[in-house]
Amino acid sequence: DSGVTQTPKHLITATGQRVTLRCSPRSGDLSVYWYQQSLDQGLQFLIQYYNGEERAKGNILERFSAQQFPDLHSELNLSSLELGDSALYFCASSRPDLNTEAFFGQGTRLTVV
Amino acid sequence: AQSVAQPEDQVNVAEGNPLTVKCTYSVSGNPYLFWYVQYPNRGLQFLLKYITGDNLVKGSYGFEAEFNKSQTSFHLKKPSALVSDSALYFCAVREKGSGNTGKLIFGQGTTLQVKP
Numbered sequence: 003d004s005g006v007t008q009t010p011k012h013l014i015t016a017t018g019q020r021v022t023l024r025c026s027p028r029s030g031d032l033s034v035y036w037y038q039q040s041l042d043q044g045l046q047f048l049i050q051y052y053n054g055e056e057r058a059k060g061n062i063l064e065r066f067s068a069q070q071f072p073d074l075h076s077e078l079n080l081s082s083l084e085l086g087d088s089a090l091y092f093c094a095s096s097r098p099d100l101n102t103e104a105f106f107g108q109g110t111r112l113t114v115v
Numbered sequence: 116a117q118s119v120a121q122p123e124d125q126v127n128v129a130e131g132n133p134l135t136v137k138c139t140y141s142v143s144g145n146p147y148l149f150w151y152v153q154y155p156n157r158g159l160q161f162l163l164k165y166i167t168g169d170n171l172v173k174g175s176y177g178f179e180a181e182f183n184k185s186q187t188s189f190h191l192k193k194p195s196a197l198v199s200d201s202a203l204y205f206c207a208v209r210e211k212g213s214g215n216t217g218k219l220i221f222g223q224g225t226t227l228q229v230k231p
Contacts, residue, residue: 004158035218045159045205045221058218092158094219100147100209101166104219106158 005029008093008107016115020081023110027074027095033057034076035096035104036068040089051076052098083114117142117210121222128196129230136191136225138206147209148189149219150180154202162204165189176200196229203227 005028015021027034036048047060051070062068065083070076080087090111096104118141128134140146147166151159163174170182180191189206205224210217 004160006158037221044223047218047220050218060218094159100211100217101164103149103161103164105161106151108158111156 004105004107006093006095006105006107008091008110010110011108012111012113014113014115015083017083017085019083019114020079021083021112023078023080023091023093023112025076025078025093025095025107027076027093028105030097031095031105032074032098033096033104034070034074035094036062036076036078037092037094038089039092039109045092048078080112085114088112088114117208117220119206119208119220119222121204121206121225123225124223125226125228127228127230130198131195134193134196134200134227134229136204136206136227138189138191138222139187140189140206140208141187142208144211146182146189147211147217148180148182149207149209150174150178150189150191151205151207151221152202153205153224159205162191196227198229198231201227201229 007026009024032053035050038046048062050058068078090109092109094104094106120139149164150162153159165182173179206222207219
């Protein structure tokens with residue numbers, strides 16, 4: 003158990019819908035990262051938050067947004083969903099040092115039908 | 116921009132034989148390098164990291180990795196492979212962002228298949 007909790011584990015929704023993925027980081031970790039894993043794209047970095055503030059943005063679509071709350075949990079919102087958004091979405095957390103590893107949650111498998 | 120390359124999509128090895136999963140990197144400054152493993156339908160698990168010091172780094176489950184600065188490589192190794200080592204392996208480099216909060220940049224992953 004990595005200590006990072008993601009809910010839900012699985013999500014099936016229709017095109018055009020909006021979903022929210024939730025992540026609770028490990029106790030004491032201030033940084034939260036979101037990654038998308040699809041078969042043909044590997045692990046793509048989406049966005050990073052540190053102590054409530056956005057710190058880095060990757061190839062995140064405008065239809066996607068995220069936030070980190072005062073209790074440090076984070077949510078990734080995906081809207082106007084398309085078939086191509088079907089993927090595994092991972093959250094990771096880490097302490098604020100470059101020499102520390104990030105710990106990953108089990109992921110949310112999103113299927114858009 | 117920092118990047119990581121894993122030149123092999125798949126590595127096949129017989130159980131009991133040594134295994135190597137290759138990784139090369141491109142960074143400016145000192146690299147912070149990591150290996151992760153992903154089993155089917157699971158999240159990524161941290162295996163080991165190189166920050167500084169000894170070029171041979173030991174990690175979980177008997178894995179080790181050799182850092183080679185001149186070749187900009189960080190290959191993952193294990194002296195004797197197990198069938199249970201079969202999984203997807205990712206090499207990653209930590210990008211130095213603001214306030215030491217850099218994200219991990221991953222390679223494309225290498226599937227390790229260990230046959231009995």
